[in-house]
Amino acid sequence: MGSLSRTSRALLGLFTFSSCLQSGLCSRAHTPQSSLHSRADETLPAYKNSSLCINDRVDDLLARMTLEEKAGQMFHAMLYVGPNGTLDQGDENRNSTDFVMGTQLLTHFNLVGEITDAQETAEFYNRVQQRAAETRLGIPVTLSSDPRHHFTENIGTGFDAGRFSQWPETLGFAALRDADLVKKFAEIAREEYLAVGIRAALHPQVDVSTEPRWARIPGTFGEDAQLTAELISAYIKGFQGDKLGAHSVTTVTKHFPGGGPMENGEDSHFVYGKNETYPGNNLEYHLIPFKAAIAAGARQMMPYYSRPIGTKFEPVGFSFNKEIVTDLLRNDLGFEGIVVTDWGLITDTVILGQYMPARAWGVETLSELERAARILDAGCDQFGGETRPELIIQLVNEGVIQEERLDVSVKKLLREKFVLGLFDDPFVDAEAAARVVGNDYFVRLGNEAQRRAYTLLKNSQDTLPLRSVGPDTKFYIEGFNATLLQSRNLTVVTRPEDADYALLRLAAPYEPRPGGFEASFHAGSLEFSAEERARQAAVYAAVPTVVDMMLDRPAAVPEVAEGAVAMLASFGSSSEAFLDVVFGVWEPEGKLPYDLPRSNAAAEAGMEDVPFDTRDPVFKFGHGLRYAERCGDGASGSCLKARGI
Ligand SMILES: *[C@@H]1O[C@H](CO)[C@@H](O)[C@H](O)[C@H]1NC(C)=O
Ligand SMILES: *[C@@H]1O[C@H](CO)[C@@H](O)[C@H](O)[C@H]1NC(C)=O
Ligand SMILES: *[C@@H]1O[C@H](CO)[C@@H](O)[C@H](O)[C@H]1NC(C)=O
Ligand SMILES: *[C@@H]1O[C@H](CO)[C@@H](O)[C@H](O)[C@H]1NC(C)=O
Ligand SMILES: *[C@@H]1O[C@H](CO)[C@@H](O)[C@H](O)[C@H]1NC(C)=O
Ligand SMILES: *[C@@H]1O[C@H](CO)[C@@H](O)[C@H](O)[C@H]1NC(C)=O
Numbered sequence: 001m002g003s004l005s006r007t008s009r010a011l012l013g014l015f016t017f018s019s020c021l022q023s024g025l026c027s028r029a030h031t032p033q034s035s036l037h038s039r040a041d042e043t044l045p046a047y048k049n050s051s052l053c054i055n056d057r058v059d060d061l062l063a064r065m066t067l068e069e070k071a072g073q074m075f076h077a078m079l080y081v082g083p084n085g086t087l088d089q090g091d092e093n094r095n096s097t098d099f100v101m102g103t104q105l106l107t108h109f110n111l112v113g114e115i116t117d118a119q120e121t122a123e124f125y126n127r128v129q130q131r132a133a134e135t136r137l138g139i140p141v142t143l144s145s146d147p148r149h150h151f152t153e154n155i156g157t158g159f160d161a162g163r164f165s166q167w168p169e170t171l172g173f174a175a176l177r178d179a180d181l182v183k184k185f186a187e188i189a190r191e192e193y194l195a196v197g198i199r200a201a202l203h204p205q206v207d208v209s210t211e212p213r214w215a216r217i218p219g220t221f222g223e224d225a226q227l228t229a230e231l232i233s234a235y236i237k238g239f240q241g242d243k244l245g246a247h248s249v250t251t252v253t254k255h256f257p258g259g260g261p262m263e264n265g266e267d268s269h270f271v272y273g274k275n276e277t278y279p280g281n282n283l284e285y286h287l288i289p290f291k292a293a294i295a296a297g298a299r300q301m302m303p304y305y306s307r308p309i310g311t312k313f314e315p316v317g318f319s320f321n322k323e324i325v326t327d328l329l330r331n332d333l334g335f336e337g338i339v340v341t342d343w344g345l346i347t348d349t350v351i352l353g354q355y356m357p358a359r360a361w362g363v364e365t366l367s368e369l370e371r372a373a374r375i376l377d378a379g380c381d382q383f384g385g386e387t388r389p390e391l392i393i394q395l396v397n398e399g400v401i402q403e404e405r406l407d408v409s410v411k412k413l414l415r416e417k418f419v420l421g422l423f424d425d426p427f428v429d430a431e432a433a434a435r436v437v438g439n440d441y442f443v444r445l446g447n448e449a450q451r452r453a454y455t456l457l458k459n460s461q462d463t464l465p466l467r468s469v470g471p472d473t474k475f476y477i478e479g480f481n482a483t484l485l486q487s488r489n490l491t492v493v494t495r496p497e498d499a500d501y502a503l504l505r506l507a508a509p510y511e512p513r514p515g516g517f518e519a520s521f522h523a524g525s526l527e528f529s530a531e532e533r534a535r536q537a538a539v540y541a542a543v544p545t546v547v548d549m550m551l552d553r554p555a556a557v558p559e560v561a562e563g564a565v566a567m568l569a570s571f572g573s574s575s576e577a578f579l580d581v582v583f584g585v586w587e588p589e590g591k592l593p594y595d596l597p598r599s600n601a602a603a604e605a606g607m608e609d610v611p612f613d614t615r616d617p618v619f620k621f622g623h624g625l626r627y628a629e630r631c632g633d634g635a636s637g638s639c640l641k642a643r644g645i
Contacts, residue, residue: 047423048138054418058411064137067396067403070410071389072105076144076340076382079109085117085124087131093350095387101131101141104389108382108413110144110202112155114162118196118437122430125197129426140426142417144200144252149189149446151572152218152552154520155352156269156343164192165442169552170205170231172453172571174222175590175624179234181449186238188442190249195436197428199420201251202302204235206289207258209554209594210282211608213265215510215521218552218571220260222593223611223621225285229292236296244299246421252340253293255304256318256329258286261609267521268305274317274361276306280610283311291333299416300338301329302384305345305359316362319345319380320371326379338412343385346371352516373400381409450573454548454581455590456625458567463544465584465627466501474498476543479505480575488579496542504539504564505548505578508555525600526556533559540564548578556597558618584627591624 046052047061062070077100080088090096100106109128115121125143132141147158150169161167165188168175173182193201205219206228221228232253239249259268259276261283266273290301303318303325313323319341329335346368348357357364360371372391375383395401417423456464474491476499482492485503493499509532511524528536539545540563547564549555551571561567568581568588580586595617597603606613612621 050424054415057418057423058415061137061139061414062407062411065410067393067406068389069105069137069139070403070406071392071396073107073139073410073413074382074392074406075104075106075386075389076108076110076384077106077387078112078343078385079128079143080112081121081124085120085127087124087127097128098131100387101128102135104387105135106387106389107132107139107141107417108144108200109141110146110385111198114153114159115148115164115196115437116162118163118192119430119434121196122428122433126427126430129197132426139414140417140422142200142420142422143198144202145193145198146202147205147219149185149192150218156517156520157216157219161446163438164189165438165446166574167446167449167572168453168570169218169572170221171218171551171593172449172573172590173231174220174224174227174593175453175455175569175571176449177227177231177591179230182231183234183238184445185449186235188445190239190241190247192437192442193249194247195428195433197426199249199422200300201239201249203254204232204251204293205254205259206232206293207255207260207304208286208289208611210260210286210606210611211262211265212554212594212597212603212606212614213523213526213600214260214262214553215265215267215523216259217554217594221289223554223595224593225288225611227593228289232289233292233296236293236298240297240299244297244416244419246424248420250299250416250420252300252302253290253298254302255306255342256290256301256339257283257303257324258290259304259306260286262306263309263608265603265608266523268307268317268361269356269359269521270518271357274305274307275309276304276318276608277309278311278609280607280613282607282609283308285611286609287333290329294333294335298335298337300340301335302340302342303329303380305342305361307362314362316374317345317359320360320363320374320378322378324378330379338382338409338416339380340382341375341380341384345375346383346386346388346391354515354517356517369394376401376405376409381412447574447577448586450570450577451580451586452589453571454573454577454586454588455569455571455592455623456566456588456627457569457592457596457619457623458561458564459625459627460565462628463566464546464568464582466546466582467584469501469583474500476502476539477504478502478539479507479548480578484575484579488583496539499543502539502543502545503548503578503582504536504545505575506550506560508549508551508553509557510553522552526553526597526603527600528557528559536560537563546582548582551596554594554596554603556599556603556618558598561618587627588624589626591622592619593621595619595621 047057082088087097152158153160209217263275263277474493476496509528510522544565546566548568551569596619597614
């Protein structure tokens with residue numbers, strides 16, 4: 001019950017802090033020295049005493065730490081769940097969790113894999129904290145995660161919602177242009193994260209999607225920097241609360257200074273996608289959301305893998321780049337928080353069976369040791385996706401890096417744990433997790449957002465919502481399960497020519513890439529192949545067709561807009577959500593979060609770093625029709641529902 005009341009308090013925004021915790025500064029006459037002096041006869045070390053101020057606790061702990069313990073703090077590694085929520089035993093590609101925690105002394109981890117049982121995940125998390133408590137200093141673990149409230153499933157970028165409430169991708173929030181909804185989402189996501197022990201979000205992704213071919217657009221808020229800035233401020237406040245504390249999830253804003261302007265629209269996870277380019281000299285535009293994030297209290301930042309080409313900056317990956325991390329981010333923009341690198345900059349690895357060289361773009365010839373030194377020199381605090389503390393230890397032992405340099409970063413990292421309350425109560429109530437995660441209310445709000453975010457691009461003769469359909473109406477369908485129509489007492493046929501309507505749920509076009517990991521990135525041309533266009537044309541010619549396209553990238557599909565009687569864009573939605581929109585149970589409310597290019601050639605002709613420069617777009621940013629029949633007064637869906645569909 002304790003956890004549940006904590007939950008509801010946090011939902012109401014009733015954060016309670018002592019004044020000491022808020023500032024971390026001490027009001028009483030208490031100095032680190034005095035706590036050190038009293039160490040010999042104390043019963044409780046000062047860093048474990050929750051009535052002391054955070055700055056003093058940090059100083060006390062740091063003074064007790066060995067070089068090995070400090071080095072361990074500076075790594076943030078992937079954490080796998082073992083069978084039945086046990087600690088992972090490791091395999092030929094990775095060491096056991098016990099080794100990583102007990103010998104390498106890591107305490108920062110990102111949780112890998114879908115959550116299918118909240119209680120089991122919470123029990124696993126408690127086991128991890130128990131293992132942490134058994135280390136010499138008992139420094140608690142901070143568990144982080146990539147987004148897990150949407151539909152994307154990619155081990156490198158996000159996980160399917162699983163047991164969590166499921167929402168449209170962030171693009172769907174951009175389509176709704178509703179900062180209040182974003183805040184509500186973030187508060188709910190925070191509750192679900194807190195319930196299973198996730199205390200750091202490896203998001204939001206505030207890259208501006210000025211290059212329409214980039215595979216990582218679904219995690220962004222689209223093409224407009226101002227809209228992104230407005231929405232991510234609400235996002236950060238929803239996750240963190242007005243002030244970071246024991247009911248907060250700290251956020252990692254990424255990917256500094258904006259991953260959008262990818263050369264040729266490729267992605268910098270991969271060798272062929274190293275370059276970020278600025279032919280329009282428009283880097284400044286991409287900084288707008290980062291400035292807003294800093295103003296909103298963003299605690300952590302992640303630079304992208306890419307290296308800048310054709311700018312005044314050195315053409316090396318952003319985390320290796322002192323001009324980017326120290327001069328631009330810290331000095332010019334005034335960011336004082338933690339900088340964590342993107343995953344895997346030092347060590348070559350294998351992801352889903354695919355060999356992945358370290359993303360050391362521009363510094364490929366440096367040794368692993370030299371890469372680590374470069375990243376520290378650039379001003380980063382933590383190495384993401386790596387377990388190489390021995391490199392840091394060697395750098396200090398060889399005098400290349402001063403231990404004081406580590407202290408600067410380790411202090412920030414420890415302080416974050418104290419502010420999050422992890423030193424005082426790291427455990428969660430596993431039974432409560434089962435009640436909080438995926439509860440009916442959270443799920444309902446997510447489902448509503450999926451429906452509202454639908455964006456109506458075309459609606460000839462007010463075809464939608466489909467009226468007067470009944471058991472005799474015949475549907476030809478693609479992309480979803482016939483049982484969903486049959487359970488609405490509707491008839492499904494197998495040939496377009498036998499149907500009254502066709503309902504197609506299509507994925508936006510992309511060119512499949514090889515490889516286990518690479519295959520989950522939708523990259524390449526924004527057009528359908530000639531064969532696929534011909535296949536669809538036959539359907540459009542045979543029967544009035546409604547198309548729902550999941551626009552994870554701005555597809556170049558003028559022929560769909562031409563051939564379909566009605567066209568919807570979606571940004572992460574269930575098939576039930578689609579059918580509710582088709583039959584008017586819910587009205588689509590979205591507006592496009594980017595331009596839809598006329599062709600892939602038009603996308604190529606645009607400049608990677610410049611928004612809204614595609615010539616003669618099929619639909620423009622902001623386009624989104626509404627159903628003709630409306631109830632008004634914001635009673636979304638309700639009068640349509642009254643029709644009894
Ligand atoms: C914690 O610190 C306070 C303030 O210095 C002190 O009064 C108290 O005795 C300490 N508690 C323990 C258990 O050491
Ligand atoms: C997991 O739990 C189930 C049910 O308790 C049990 O049958 C199974 O053997 C367990 N698996 C492992 C690897 O412990
Ligand atoms: C386990 O850690 C040791 C020490 O860092 C390292 O040499 C070894 O390669 C790691 N093993 C695996 C499978 O990653
Ligand atoms: C990146 O830019 C450099 C410098 O213009 C160029 O030589 C290289 O071919 C580009 N592409 C890749 C993948 O490095
Ligand atoms: C369609 O749904 C039914 C009922 O939920 C299920 O049994 C069937 O496996 C599904 N078919 C496909 C192709 O997913
Ligand atoms: C489908 O038809 C059956 C039999 O007429 C009826 O009982 C049921 O309520 C209908 N379901 C829906 C969703 O209309």
